[in-house]
Structures are given as structure tokens and as C-alpha cells.
Amino acid sequence: MKPNTWKLALAGALAVVAMTALAWAAESSGVGTEAAAQLAAAGAKSALPWWAWPGILLVFCFILGIIAVLAGVGGGVLFVPLVSGFFPFHLDFVRGAGLLVALAGALAAGPGLLKRNLASLRLALPVALIASSCAIVGAFLGLALPTNVVQICLGSTIIFIAALLLFSKNTARPVVTKQDAIGLALGIHGAYIEPASGEIVEWKTHRTLWGLLLFILIGIMAGMFGLGAGWANVPVLNLMMGVPLKVAVGTSKFLLSITDTSAAWVYLNQGCVIPLMAIPSIVGLMAGSFVGVRILAVAKPSFIRYMVIGVLLFSGVKALLKGLGI
Amino acid sequence: MTPNTNAPKEQLVYAEILFYGCWTGIVIMIVTYFLYVSGLINPHVSMELVTKYWSLPVHDYLVENNVPIGWGWLNLITKGDFINFIGIALLAGLTILCFIYLTFAYYKQKDMKFAIISFLEVLTLCLAASGIIGGGAH
Numbered sequence: 001m002k003p004n005t006w007k008l009a010l011a012g013a014l015a016v017v018a019m020t021a022l023a024w025a026a027e028s029s030g031v032g033t034e035a036a037a038q039l040a041a042a043g044a045k046s047a048l049p050w051w052a053w054p055g056i057l058l059v060f061c062f063i064l065g066i067i068a069v070l071a072g073v074g075g076g077v078l079f080v081p082l083v084s085g086f087f088p089f090h091l092d093f094v095r096g097a098g099l100l101v102a103l104a105g106a107l108a109a110g111p112g113l114l115k116r117n118l119a120s121l122r123l124a125l126p127v128a129l130i131a132s133s134c135a136i137v138g139a140f141l142g143l144a145l146p147t148n149v150v151q152i153c154l155g156s157t158i159i160f161i162a163a164l165l166l167f168s169k170n171t172a173r174p175v176v177t178k179q180d181a182i183g184l185a186l187g188i189h190g191a192y193i194e195p196a197s198g199e200i201v202e203w204k205t206h207r208t209l210w211g212l213l214l215f216i217l218i219g220i221m222a223g224m225f226g227l228g229a230g231w232a233n234v235p236v237l238n239l240m241m242g243v244p245l246k247v248a249v250g251t252s253k254f255l256l257s258i259t260d261t262s263a264a265w266v267y268l269n270q271g272c273v274i275p276l277m278a279i280p281s282i283v284g285l286m287a288g289s290f291v292g293v294r295i296l297a298v299a300k301p302s303f304i305r306y307m308v309i310g311v312l313l314f315s316g317v318k319a320l321l322k323g324l325g326i
Numbered sequence: 327m328t329p330n331t332n333a334p335k336e337q338l339v340y341a342e343i344l345f346y347g348c349w350t351g352i353v354i355m356i357v358t359y360f361l362y363v364s365g366l367i368n369p370h371v372s373m374e375l376v377t378k379y380w381s382l383p384v385h386d387y388l389v390e391n392n393v394p395i396g397w398g399w400l401n402l403i404t405k406g407d408f409i410n411f412i413g414i415a416l417l418a419g420l421t422i423l424c425f426i427y428l429t430f431a432y433y434k435q436k437d438m439k440f441a442i443i444s445f446l447e448v449l450t451l452c453l454a455a456s457g458i459i460g461g462g463a464h
Contacts, residue, residue, distance in 0.1 A: 050373035050374060050376070050377045051363070051373075053377060054363065088380065088381045089380050089381065090380065090381050090382055090383055090384065090387070092383055092384040092387075093380055093384065093387075100414065100417070100418075103417060103418065104348075104352065104417060107344060107347075107348040107351075107417060107420060107421075108348055108349075108352075110341065110344045110348075111341040111342070111344045111345035111348075112341075114333060114337050114338070114340060114341035114344070115333055115337075115338060115341045116333070117331060117332065117333040117337075120337075121334070121336065121337045121340065121428075122440070125428075125440060125443050125444065125447070126443055128447060129443055129446055129447050129450065132447065132450055132451065132454075133450045136450070136453070136454050143384070147383060185439070186439060186440075191329035191330060191331045192331055193331050200328070200329055200331055202329050257344070257420075257421055258421050258447070258451075261418055261420075261421040261422070261451055261454075262450060262451055262454040263454075264418050265418055265451070265454040265455040265457075266454055268411075268414065268415070268418060269395060269396045269397070269455075269457035270384060270395055271384050271387070271388045271393055271394075271395045272384050273411075273414065274376060274380055274387075275359065275362065275407055275410035275411070275414070276362075276363070276373065276376050276377075276380075276407070277380065278414070279355055279356075279359045279410060280359075282352075282355070283352075283355075283356060283359075286352070
């Protein structure tokens with residue numbers, strides 16, 4: 001991982017911790033009046049008929065699915081901040097739906113990636129065990145913390161992700177001169193054929209222990225915010241552990257199907273899944289992703305990428321202000 | 327020696343389970359959702375109440391609408407809203423199925439490290455799915 005990216009990652013992690021502390025302080029001083037406002041608002045009926053919501057969500061998530069593919073981000077990372085910011089659903093239900101959105105997308109993409117050897121089971125399994133067990137902890141943490149605290153943490157994380165997308169420079173084929181002991185013991189290596197050149201690309205990992213340790217944090221954040229965690233998986237696999245970008249992206253997508261499964265069960269068991277809103281979100285985003293893949297062939301993704309970074313910054317600030325009661 | 331670029335056998339079987347399971351789950355989800363919103367099967371919580379209370383925290387929503395947590399949805403499986411959980415549970419359960427297969431596959435290959443990792447993953451996911459570990463949803 002390049003020094004600048006490390007500094008950025010460290011600064012982001014510290015910012016999240018600082019904002020959490022700030023949020024606790026705000027909570028204890030009585031800033032959070034959200035629950036009372038919600039209870040008052042709940043008495044009022046929605047201005048729209050019930051059947052309008054699934055339709056609006058379906059179209060909204062369809063567009064979101066297209067944008068997500070063009071921008072190279074997962075659906076969950078756009079879904080949670082935007083839907084929680086602009087729809088009337090409580091954050092608990094948005095996170096539950098967000099996890100299912102990320103899970104369904106990862107499950108659908110998994111078979112193709114595994115068959116083409118662009119996702120490696122030997123790389124994914126040790127990482128998944130750590131991330132999925134920590135995602136359970138994250139899910140409980142997210143459901144136990146006051147909503148405004150989660151909103152503040154979510155806002156901080158989204159702003160951090162936007163910065164990460166803006167500044168981090170992934171490496172197509174990192175140079176790994178010597179595999180470390182853990183990577184060697186677990187046999188984490190592989191090879192794939194580069195379709196453009198027909199070249200065989202061999203890969204192995206280094207700094208495996210540090211990479212595995214970072215997945216503790218990634219797992220907790222994935223479970224806590226229902227975001228999916230592709231935005232964090234790829235830099236760690238690629239820049240830290242030295243996995244080629246293609247395998248890092250493929251394995252990351254596949255990894256979400258495991259990490260999000262554990263968190264999704266927690267949300268499901270806690271009653272955080274409302275089918276009326278969750279299913280159109282899943283179907284809309286998946287349909288949008290299929291269309292997005294076709295558009296990708298002719299579109300210029302760099303503009304979309306900057307647009308998404310702008311949208312993430314906006315929704316991150318919105319979530320932050322909402323959490324702070326401003 | 328030319329490196330092997332083919333996916334290992336267990337990876338291919340995993341992909342097959344995932345492919346058929348995922349699309350079955352999605353089709354079930356779409357069909358049950360149609361039965362739900364078309365009113366062909368009556369829901370446990372009316373649409374009006376769902377939209378009225380979905381802005382509340384999950385605990386309040388569950389209390390107001392008398393919705394069970396954990397696997398309690400199985401008792402309401404004949405209701406339009408809860409029938410949707412069949413497809414959702416299938417999607418959420420697929421990875422467990424895949425890891426049970428992996429445990430046996432690695433054990434047969436005498437790859438004990440990965441057999442243990444796979445088995446621990448099965449335990450982790452089953453623990454999450456069981457609902458045994460309960461949290462304080464607000």
C-alpha cells in the first residue's frame with residue numbers, strides 16, 4: 001500500500017472514532033430528539049398511497065444500479081446513504097435492505113467470477129472467516145447504538161469512502177517479491193489468463209497478517225452500516241496484500257456474499273427486513289446492474305465516477321448533519 | 327512448468343451451487359412479492375400500517391405491528407408479507423450450504439487447514455442465522 005493511502009486510511013479511521021465519541025457526547029447531552037420526532041410523525045399517514053413506494057424504489061434502485069456499475073462501486077454503498085437520506089424509512093430498515101441488496105448482487109456475480117478464477121477461494125476463505133464473524137459484531141453494534149450515533153458514523157464513513165475513491169490509486173499488478181509465511185502456509189496464490197493479451201498472470205500475497213487484521217475493521221463496518229464493503233476490500237487485497245487488481249475486485253465481490261450473509265441474518269432475525277421496500281430495492285438494483293454492464297462498454301466512466309464521489313460526499317454530509325440534529 | 331489457470335474443482339462446484347440457488351431464490355422472491363402486493367394472499371401487517379410505521383426504529387415497528395423476531399416468521403408463512411421470507415432466507419442460507427460442501431471437499435483432499443476454516447465458517451454463519459445471539463435492537 002502506498003504511504004499516502006496509508007495516511008488517508010489512518011486519518012479516516014481516526015475521524016470515524018472521533019465522530020463516534022462526539023456523537024456519544026451529543027447523545028448524552030440530549031441533542032438527539034429524533035425518536036420523539038419520529039413517534040410524532042408516525043401518527044400521520046404517508047401522503048403517497050402504499051403502492052407508489054415500491055414503484056418509486058424500483059425505479060430509483062434501477063438507476064442506482066446503473067450508476068454503481070459505471071462508477072465501479074457496490075450497490076450498498078450508494079443505497080444506504082441515499083435511501084436513508086431521501087426516503088421515509090428508518091435507518092434500521094434501510095441497513096437491512098442495503099445488506100440484502102449487496103448480498104443478492106454478490107451472489108449473482110459469484111459463479112462467473114469463481115469459474116473464471118477471478119475470485120479465489122483460497123484467498124477468500126481465511127479473510128471471510130474473520131470478516132463475517134466481525135460483521136455479526138458490527139450488526140449488533142449498529143442495532144444497539146442510538147440511531148443518531150449510527151447516522152454520524154455512517155456519514156463520516158461515507159465521506160471517508162468518497163475521499164478513498166478520489167485519492168487511492170490501485171495497482172493493476174503489484175510486485176510481490178517474496179510471499180510471507182502465512183500466505184505460504186495457507187497456499188494463497190493462483191494464476192489467471194489476461195483476456196486482452198492472453199498472458200498468464202501468476203500472483204501470491206505478502207503482508208497477509210496485516211491484511212487479515214484489517215478485515216476485522218472491515219467486517220465490523222460492513223455489519224454496522226449495511227454497506228457491503230467492496231470499497232474497503234479492494235484496497236486491502238490489492239495495495240496491502242499485493243493481489244492483482246482483477247483478482248482483488250473479483251474476490252472482493254465474492255467475499256461480500258459471505259460477509260453480508262452473516263450480517264444479513266442478524267438484521268433478518270431482529271426484524272429489520274420489510275419485504276414491501278426490500279424486494280423492489282433488490283430487484284431494481286440487480287436489473288440496473290445488468291443494464292449498467294452493457295452501458296459500460298460505450299460510456300465514459302470517469303465522469304460518472306466523479307459524479308458518484310460528489311453524490312457520496314453530499315449524502316455523507318447529509319447523514320452527518322442528520323445525526324448531529326442540525 | 328506452466329501454471330494452472332483453471333479454477334479448482336471445489337471452486338467450480340461452489341459456483342454451480344451458488345448459480346442455481348441464487349436464481350431460484352430471486353425467482354421465488356419475485357413470485358411471492360407479486361402474490362403479496364397483488365393482494366392474492368392477505369398480509370399479517372396491512373400495507374397502510376407498514377407505510378405508517380416504517381419510519382420508526384425497528385423495536386417500535388415490531389411492537390406496533392405485532393411482528394415476531396427470529397424465526398417467528400415461519401409461524402406466519404401463509405401470510406402475504408411473510409411468504410416473502412422464503413426467497414430471502416434461501417439467498418441468505420446459500421453460503422452456509424456452500425461451506426458445508428467445502429468442509430467435506432477439503433476434508434476429502436486432506437487439506438485440513440481449509441477444512442477447519444470452512445467448518446468454522448459454517449458455525450459462524452449458523453450462529454448468526456440461529457438468532458441465538460440476540461442484540462438490543464433499539
